[in-house]
Amino acid sequence: MRPRFCETDALGHINNTVLPVWFLEAREPVIAIFTPDPTLSKNGLAMVHMDITFKAESMFGSPVTVTTTIGKIGNRSLEVVQRAWQNGALTAVGKATLVSFDTVARQSQPISDIQREQLQQHLDGPDAEQPPT
Amino acid sequence: MRPRFCETDALGHINNTVLPVWFLEAREPVIAIFTPDPTLSKNGLAMVHMDITFKAESMFGSPVTVTTTIGKIGNRSLEVVQRAWQNGALTAVGKATLVSFDTVARQSQPISDIQREQLQQHLDGPDAEQPPT
Amino acid sequence: MRPRFCETDALGHINNTVLPVWFLEAREPVIAIFTPDPTLSKNGLAMVHMDITFKAESMFGSPVTVTTTIGKIGNRSLEVVQRAWQNGALTAVGKATLVSFDTVARQSQPISDIQREQLQQHLDGPDAEQPPT
Amino acid sequence: MRPRFCETDALGHINNTVLPVWFLEAREPVIAIFTPDPTLSKNGLAMVHMDITFKAESMFGSPVTVTTTIGKIGNRSLEVVQRAWQNGALTAVGKATLVSFDTVARQSQPISDIQREQLQQHLDGPDAEQPPT
Numbered sequence A, B, C, D: 001m002r003p004r005f006c007e008t009d010a011l012g013h014i015n016n017t018v019l020p021v022w023f024l025e026a027r028e029p030v031i032a033i034f035t036p037d038p039t040l041s042k043n044g045l046a047m048v049h050m051d052i053t054f055k056a057e058s059m060f061g062s063p064v065t066v067t068t069t070i071g072k073i074g075n076r077s078l079e080v081v082q083r084a085w086q087n088g089a090l091t092a093v094g095k096a097t098l099v100s101f102d103t104v105a106r107q108s109q110p111i112s113d114i115q116r117e118q119l120q121q122h123l124d125g126p127d128a129e130q131p132p133t
Helices: A016-026 A027-035 A113-120 B019-026 B028-034 B113-120 C019-026 C026-035 C115-121 D018-026 D028-036 D115-118
Strands: A041-056 A066-071 A079-087 A089-102 B043-054 B063-074 B077-086 B090-100 C045-055 C064-072 C078-086 C089-102 D043-054 D062-072 D077-084 D089-104
Touching: A016 A027, A016 A041, A016 A066, A016 A089, A016 B028, A027 A041, A027 A066, A027 A113, A066 A113, A113 C089, B019 B028, B019 B043, B019 B063, B019 B077, B019 B090, B028 B043, B028 B063, B028 B113, B043 B063, B063 B113, C019 C026, C019 C045, C026 C064, C026 C115, C064 C115, D018 D028, D018 D043, D018 D062, D018 D077, D018 D089, D028 D043, D028 D062, D028 D089, D028 D115, D062 D115, D089 D115
Parallel strands: none
Antiparallel strands: A041 A089, A041 D043, A066 A079, A079 A089, B043 B090, B043 C045, B063 B077, B077 B090, C045 C089, C064 C078, C078 C089, D043 D089, D062 D077, D077 D089
16 A cells, blocks of 8 residues: 555654554455445454554655454454565554454354354464565 | 644645544534434435635644634535634635435435524624634 | 545445545645655645535445546646546546645745646546546 | 544444544643654654553544553653543553654653653553543
8 A cells, every 4th residue: 555645744754543544454354254345234343452563664655565464363353463564674563353243233243164264364474574575 | 623643744734634624523513403413313414515725734733723604505505614723824714515415315305494594593704704712 | 546444434435534635645646746755855736725526425345546637737836636436436526726835935936847748748638527447 | 522523434433543543632741741842843752552452432422531641651661541431431441652752863762850750740540540520
């Protein structure tokens, strides 16, 4: 993705509030495993925890790549691990804990076997710590 | 309202995409005339036109006052006139044309007499061109 | 560009404040004609007017294409015409009047012949009113 | 602060990417201890870690109160603890680790005694876990 000029701040770099937005955008394929259309479906993913470690500034003018992998998978929740890269350098690592959620019943629900299989194809590992090519 | 640091951009001032957000926030009392809870009601206001003239930069660190008045009132639409002020200076003038909208039937609907009376209590005029005190 | 889930609002569509952000992103090649790096250069484009006509809702889940052409070119200012398309339909038309600006001297400056030539290669016309393919 | 309508998403609540923005706004008095004007000063606070636990949804239509206290204070860094409340309920807890930063030399710098004294007047404690009145 390309940083937007309005995502910079007066310090000349990307404001730290923008990383959660980029990570959300890059998490969409994970969300799609649970709900084909998050604006309509009763199934969703509720965020219970977000954790971002900032390694370096993100700047305007160079593309950013966000990689998304799956950490732990629980009965009703999963951890998504995300890394933002710019110019070959790791700029931020994000972890999001998401709960499978029935938005009508308003309660958590188990992760199905089919969902689990799809998630397991994208497990985090040493490869994800290498810069994307 | 107070400008947020993340609303600045790398040029050191408030990014021009922020003014529509401030104007939307300041338009909420107008929206409330049509729908007590815009997240639930079938009645809403659909924006058909937005027009902003930028008079001066908006800066971080000083409060901004947005005044909201009503311009023309039609059968199904109205014009909202908004002015952003900072440190006594007019920084932006916005005009929004909004249509009363039935979000279930997905079509415009007439402005009611009660709505019209409420709108007419806030008509734009020379007073609105003076800095707020 | 792909709409971001956080760009939706409680009405289930893209909030109207997002269009100025998309248009800004799509205007970057125009900005690049005036300043190779807007975070560093003394040359810039100051927005004096923004005008958006909303033709239809923008929705999450389908890509959006924004076309950017040049309208009138003055001595020190230019008009940028932008159209947002989704699923073959025109959803919004934006016009932005921008002034060539010396951010150090803090005053407008003439558009150079080189800049004018580059702008003239992207003039608005009937072709731009057709859906992008 | 009042939630903005554009901060909702298609699920009808405040999008999770908005909490970091609210927390940044509420952190401004902490930033002011380090730099009177973050758009101009060479002193700043660089974020190295952000951590948010979501306890409940935040909704449009009711004011949100964010309390800000200071957790651990190190030699060059500090932890800011923030809690968002709406309608008497705790909706989110955020922790931000910030490093005192010289933006010209581009390196961290010690927290001064004066800064430390000011921070110590706002230490986190059991009182901060009670709903604001």
